[in-house]
Amino acid sequence: MLRPNMYYADLKDSYLFYNIAQKTKKYLEDHPGAHLYRMGIGDVSLPLCDAVIEALHIAADDQANKQSFNGYMPECGAPFLRKAVKDYYGSRGIELAEDEVFISSGASDELGDILDLFDRSNRSLIIEPAYPAYVDANVMGGREIVHLSSGRDNGFLPLPGEDTEADLLYICSPNNPTGAVFSREQLKAWVDYANKNGSVILFDAAYEAFIEDESLPHSIFEIEGARTCAIEICSLSKTAGFTGTRLGYTVIPHELERSGMNLNKMWVRNRTTKTNGVSYVIQRGAAAVFTPEGQKQIHQNIAIYKNNAKVLMKALDKLGIWYTGGKNAPYIWMECPKGMGSWEFFDLLLDKVQIVGTPGEGFGKCGEGYFRFSTFGDPDDTAKAAELLLGLLG
Numbered sequence: 001m002l003r004p005n006m007y008y009a010d011l012k013d014s015y016l017f018y019n020i021a022q023k024t025k026k027y028l029e030d031h032p033g034a035h036l037y038r039m040g041i042g043d044v045s046l047p048l049c050d051a052v053i054e055a056l057h058i059a060a061d062d063q064a065n066k067q068s069f070n071g072y073m074p075e076c077g078a079p080f081l082r083k084a085v086k087d088y089y090g091s092r093g094i095e096l097a098e099d100e101v102f103i104s105s106g107a108s109d110e111l112g113d114i115l116d117l118f119d120r121s122n123r124s125l126i127i128e129p130a131y132p133a134y135v136d137a138n139v140m141g142g143r144e145i146v147h148l149s150s151g152r153d154n155g156f157l158p159l160p161g162e163d164t165e166a167d168l169l170y171i172c173s174p175n176n177p178t179g180a181v182f183s184r185e186q187l188k189a190w191v192d193y194a195n196k197n198g199s200v201i202l203f204d205a206a207y208e209a210f211i212e213d214e215s216l217p218h219s220i221f222e223i224e225g226a227r228t229c230a231i232e233i234c235s236l237s238k239t240a241g242f243t244g245t246r247l248g249y250t251v252i253p254h255e256l257e258r259s260g261m262n263l264n265k266m267w268v269r270n271r272t273t274k275t276n277g278v279s280y281v282i283q284r285g286a287a288a289v290f291t292p293e294g295q296k297q298i299h300q301n302i303a304i305y306k307n308n309a310k311v312l313m314k315a316l317d318k319l320g321i322w323y324t325g326g327k328n329a330p331y332i333w334m335e336c337p338k339g340m341g342s343w344e345f346f347d348l349l350l351d352k353v354q355i356v357g358t359p360g361e362g363f364g365k366c367g368e369g370y371f372r373f374s375t376f377g378d379p380d381d382t383a384k385a386a387e388l389l390l391g392l393l394g
Contacts, residue, residue, distance in 0.1 A: 011139050016132065016358070016362025017362075020346075036356050037385040038377060039374050039375070039377050040357050040372075040374060042238070042330070042376060043374075044238060044243055044305075047241065048240070049240065049301060050297060051289070051293045051297055052241075052286075052297075059284035060281055062280070072276055073280055075271045075275050075276065076271050077101065077277070081103055082103065084286075085290065086101055102251075103248075104247070104248045104278065105246045106242075110248055111133060114231060114267075115138070115143075118167070118168060118200070120143055122167035123146055125169050126146070129150070129178055129360060130170070130364055131172060156178040156333065157183075160189060168199065169202065171187075171204070172204040172206075173203070173204075174207040174328055174330075174331075175331075177331055177367070177372040178372075179330070180324050180329070180333070181328045182216075200229060200256070201230040202231055205219060205220070206233075206237065206238060207330060210238075220232050227255045228257075230253075232251040236286055239298060245282060247283070247285075304379060305375050305376055312375065313327075318394070319393050321334055321335060321393070330376060331372055331373065332372070336370060341368060342362075342368055342371055343359045343361060345359070346359045346371070355388060357371050358374070
């Protein structure tokens with residue numbers, strides 16, 4: 001008799017997003033025509049920049065001519081895009097080889113697929129509050145999870161302790177959901193731990209383009225020793241508005257080896273077995289992101305999202321509410337006022353001022369009492385939401 005993967009039975013229901021969807025649906029049914037100020041889901045609201053659109057059109061036209069038509073693309077990524085990513089890292093002083101860069105259909109896909117490289121017996125450490133997919137992917141794989149709680153006392157940036165025991169270390173910086181960013185010294189502590197213990201860091205850098213404080217690292221590979229213990233996974237979803245276009249990239253250094261196995265070579269084998277590559281058209285669009293004009297244009301969009309953050313932070317400052325994030329990340333993680341629970345605060349905002357955010361409890365137990373705002377919304381809606389927050393809580 002066929003036996004399915006029984007670890008799926010250990011998954012929790014999509015409690016967070018299911019409940020948000022149900023509550024907002026019920027509110028709209030009871031209040032037809034109401035306008036909701038949506039600052040919960042981390043989807044972008046601005047379109048792809050002109051440089052990307054032009055490249056997509058040209059690439060689509062390429063597919064209409066026999067001389068320029070492209071079929072299957074190299075599974076690990078087109079050379080022109082791998083070089084563009086390599087050069088982007090080079091502009092920050094990080095030397096990579098082109099074959100250390102792997103092009104993917106997005107960071108979320110890659111964060112799940114990368115677990116193929118590791119035995120089920122490996123223990124995964126997840127810093128919480130955390131992006132829920134980290135936990136779910138490991139549950140599906142039957143791995144033991146070490147939950148490392150963080151809080152206001154350490155700025156939601158915990159460090160490894162003497163009793164820390166784990167093989168795979170998930171680090172997201174700038175963090176989703178808290179918006180907190182690890183310093184160089186803090187990341188060095190994690191790199192040193194990983195090298196000492198033979199662990200591997202899975203570094204989620206999806207929001208690196210939002211860092212404005214240049215004393216903070218954009219990449220784990222800015223840290224000495226990272227090439228022997230880290231894999232970096234990044235995305236153009238929030239950087240360049242590719243949430244509906246889907247493209248990311250992963251960096252695996254040649255030096256990264258465990259038990260005589262080279263993880264870069266293993267990933268080449270994995271990708272050439274399990275994928276047929278990302279489409280030519282999308283990769284051409286992605287390459288345009290890394291041109292001077294593309295960089296200028298995407299940062300103009302990022303500036304709009306960062307201004308949304310400033311508007312919300314100004315309101316929270318006036319209210320005297322503690323928060324982290326915002327300055328170097330597209331998320332603001334605030335303490336719920338007056339000791340309210342995160343779902344209690346969600347209901348208050350929805351019922352009284354039609355603002356939709358994300359309850360912190362959904363990102364792990366230590367997220368209870370906190371609330372996440374996304375700054376990817378419409379600027380006018382964000383300004384109005386800030387005004388409504390001041391009126392409600394002031």
